[in-house]
Amino acid sequence: MSVGRITRPHGLKGELRVQSFLSDRSLLKDIPVFYLGREESAESLRPTGVREAPGGRDLLFRFEGVEDLEAAEELRGRVLYAELADFPEPEEGEYYYFQLEGLLVKDEKGERLGRVKGVMPVGPYDLLEVETENRKTFYLPMVEGIVLEINLSEGYILVNPTPGLIESQL
Structure with a gap:
């Protein structure tokens, strides 16, 4: 399911600004791997670091293999997907918006x-x-x-x- 969008690079060292599609964006901080598509062959991105972006609305991610502005720029605008199993089970009567x-x-x-x-x-x-x-x-x-x-x-x-x-x- 889609959980966020890479909006743009942040700085020169490959950090990326991510807009969360989740009402609780902090859930993205614990996702072990993101995908750049829904199909099984989709490219995966493994976070190596995450922090709050200035302004407090987005998150800033570092991903394995994305080390510079050029590599980060290639990901601009891409949608991030994650597996439902990577999220904590919601309480009874609760749900995630992507569900x-x-x-x-x-x-x-x-x-x-x-x-x-x-x-x-x-x-x-x-x-x-x-x-x-x-x-x-x-x-x-x-x-x-x-x-x-x-x-x-x-x-x-x-x-x-x-x-x-x-x-x-x-």
């Missing part, structure tokens, strides 16, 4: 509204980014009353959007 990607979103009547494309933290609550079958996107606030149930084992999220919420975005 929501691809889940079916349906309403109380059973109508399929789309699939989760991602989760966006926007302030006091997060937004579910949902893509419809015809590739249009809408957003649902992840708040009580709108998100009724998240069922990872059966692969769906049950929602009750307020009237007009979805239609106003499409």
Whole structure:
């Protein structure tokens, strides 16, 4: 699953700034190996060091074999993937946002509204980014009353959007 993006090199010695896709970016600090793709043959990157980036929003990583600006520049913009097994098991009733990607979103009547494309933290609550079958996107606030149930084992999220919420975005 995708867990972050290499945004740019930091300095001249191969350090890379990584934007986390996780709500708790500190989880990235304990990942033993990242991948530059989802396929089995994807190139792997092993961290040799990690620290907080200035400004506190991103992390700065050093990876084996990335020793200079030129090598770091080749990784600019690449998405980092990690194995679910490398993360601590969430508590019962909790989940990682990346586990929501691809889940079916349906309403109380059973109508399929789309699939989760991602989760966006926007302030006091997060937004579910949902893509419809015809590739249009809408957003649902992840708040009580709108998100009724998240069922990872059966692969769906049950929602009750307020009237007009979805239609106003499409």
